[in-house]
Amino acid sequence: MSTLIMIDHPPYGTWIGREALDMAFSLAAFDQPASLLFMGAGVNWLRKPQEAGSIGQKSVEKNLSAAQIFGIDAILADRAACEIYGLDENSLIKGVTLADADAALLSDYDHTTFAG
Amino acid sequence: MTGIHTLHILNKAPDHPRATRCLEMISPDDGLLLIGGGVLFLSTGCLPDAAKVFALTADVDARGIGHLSGNTSMVDYTEMVALSLQAHRVISW
Amino acid sequence: MTDTSTQSFTLVITGAPYTSQAPQTALAFARAAVNLGHRLDRVFLYGDGVHLASALCAPPSDEPHWPEEWSRFLTDHSIPGVACIASALRRGLINETEQKRYELPAANLRAPFEIAGLGDWVEGRIKSARTLYFHAGD
Numbered sequence A: 001m002s003t004l005i006m007i008d009h010p011p012y013g014t015w016i017g018r019e020a021l022d023m024a025f026s027l028a029a030f031d032q033p034a035s036l037l038f039m040g041a042g043v044n045w046l047r048k049p050q051e052a053g054s055i056g057q058k059s060v061e062k063n064l065s066a067a068q069i070f071g072i073d074a075i076l077a078d079r080a081a082c083e084i085y086g087l088d089e090n091s092l093i094k095g096v097t098l099a100d101a102d103a104a105l106l107s108d109y110d111h112t113t114f115a116g
Numbered sequence B: 001m002t003g004i005h006t007l008h009i010l011n012k013a014p015d016h017p018r019a020t021r022c023l024e025m026i027s028p029d030d031g032l033l034l035i036g037g038g039v040l041f042l043s044t045g046c047l048p049d050a051a052k053v054f055a056l057t058a059d060v061d062a063r064g065i066g067h068l069s070g071n072t073s074m075v076d077y078t079e080m081v082a083l084s085l086q087a088h089r090v091i092s093w
Numbered sequence C: 001m002t003d004t005s006t007q008s009f010t011l012v013i014t015g016a017p018y019t020s021q022a023p024q025t026a027l028a029f030a031r032a033a034v035n036l037g038h039r040l041d042r043v044f045l046y047g048d049g050v051h052l053a054s055a056l057c058a059p060p061s062d063e064p065h066w067p068e069e070w071s072r073f074l075t076d077h078s079i080p081g082v083a084c085i086a087s088a089l090r091r092g093l094i095n096e097t098e099q100k101r102y103e104l105p106a107a108n109l110r111a112p113f114e115i116a117g118l119g120d121w122v123e124g125r126i127k128s129a130r131t132l133y134f135h136a137g138d
Helices: A016-029 A040-046 A061-065 A079-084 B017-024 B036-044 B058-064 B075-086 C022-035 C047-053 C068-075 C086-093 C095-101 C121-128
Strands: A003-007 A034-038 A074-078 A097-098 A109-115 B006-010 B029-033 B051-054 B071-074 B089-092 C008-014 C039-045 C081-084 C114-116 C130-134
Touching: A003 A016, A003 A040, A003 B017, A016 A034, A016 A061, A016 A109, A016 C086, A034 A040, A040 A074, A040 A079, A040 B017, A074 A079, A074 B058, A074 B089, A074 C081, A074 C130, A079 A097, A079 B058, A097 C121, B006 B017, B006 B071, B006 B075, B006 C081, B029 B036, B029 B075, B029 C121, B036 B051, B051 B058, B051 B075, B058 B071, B071 B075, B075 C130, B089 C130, C008 C022, C022 C039, C022 C068, C022 C130, C039 C047, C039 C121, C047 C068, C047 C081, C068 C081, C081 C086, C081 C121, C086 C114, C121 C130
Parallel strands: A003 A034, A003 A109, A034 A074, A074 A097, B006 B029, B006 B089, B029 B051, B051 B071, C008 C039, C008 C130, C039 C081, C081 C114
Antiparallel strands: none
């Protein structure tokens, strides 16, 4: 019953990314396998450092860094999207695994959803 | 109508980034069900030729798009329910 | 095939009424599923979808009243309708319990909708044969 939560909205402009994280953390809290896949502009959630206080929001960087401690199986980032947005191992938060967002990846999960 | 691995339900117009991503991640064993703004794909002719393509009649009619578009099957809500159960998995884009 | 036997669904609506088509597509799907003899375990409103549970929507009289139509459908078929508490409180969808807790001037949650946590979604995700999502189209 593994679930993949996909995030393709860019950071901080909408609440959909945060609400996707809440879904993944909820699954983990109920001991359900859950992973996150960031793709498209969504990979920018994984850039460090984030100073979201400048726009009156709480940074999600700490939440993401602690995701595996809270039971999230994996934080996946689409390799091609990371290249487009200039994200590499120096600029990505720790614990991120690069992956190719394709049909083969989807087939590893029996439930896949966006938060909105 | 059988043997669909994943049913992809797409309600985004063709120039929406998520529509592009959906088409990139479809495999030949999958089905694509166009609903909402997704039915506009029928007027572009840019559809994956491998996957089986369905379109929701109500949304096609609402947008004045003709029913004849290659190998696309028109479905109503009842058939949409059946499709969602026939597929092994469903992803709503 | 599984399509001929009775199956169970959890429907998740993330698009708001009058902002997106999501609630109406979901309602047409829900009616078709019930007519086919399938069971809806729960309808879960998430993100902007919680606006469907507002008792204060007042659309023009010549437009469908989606919150009212959904309420009637849920009541007629005894289907639980749940708005995610975190989504709802942020967006001003409040039941009487939360009104008292936060000392707010009003409550506006339309019956039979209830407010609960994401645990209800997780439960549906585990128990229902299919959990389907209805997102906004933009």
